[in-house]
Amino acid sequence: APSLVRRGDNVRFQIRVENSGDGNLTNLIVSDSFGEVGRIDTINPGAFQVLQTERVVTQSLQDEVKVIARDDSGQELFASQGLNLRVRNSSLEIRGDPAEVRTYPGNPVGVTWILSNTGEELLKNITLDGDGKRCMLAEMLPGRTVRMAAIYSKNTTTWINVTARGVDQNGFDAIAEASVLLK
Secondary structure, three states, X not given: OOOEEOOOEEEEEEEEEEOOOOOXXXXXXXXXXXXXXXXXXXXXXXXXXEEEEEEEEOOOEEEEEEEEEEOOOOOEEEXXXXXXXXXXXXXXXXXXXXXXEOOOOOOEEEEEEEEEEOOOOOEEEEEEEEOOEEEEEEEEOOOOEEEEEEXXXXXXXXEEEEEEEEEOOOOOEEEEEEEEEEO
8 A cells, every 4th residue: 555645545455465385375364454355265385366455544554464374284374564554634723923912992903813734735725713703715735824914802801712624635624723812
């Protein structure tokens, strides 16, 4: 399997089972952490067969492919191979600058929201929602940071809460929240 995939990708696993011994192997059962992959009746010495399965992968995993077989004498044999599969991260981070703002009741005050795509995936349709204000970005590349200013006017001390939400190329959400105290 590939070592790096996107979350939600349909990943094809190809498993090569080879008889490196001197005798025939029979009744082979191939499995991994998801369950049985397939069965092989017989593999002659020096021969191999390839089994294939597809899995939808939503998170990084350490898988182990296992094969159980019988040799000519009926003894059970076992082999395994580890597989590390890393799923690209989709994540957002947001913070308010400054974290606390002081003003007089009813006076407008500015807050800068700093939004960062901290993941490895392009994010699309990113919305910032909070306190009756909404902003949208069409897309944001991995590693990029955007600063957005907003003006607030309150009569009492309150928290201004903002939620940032974007989707990766397979439709999975990346969500972040931040707050600024308005005194």
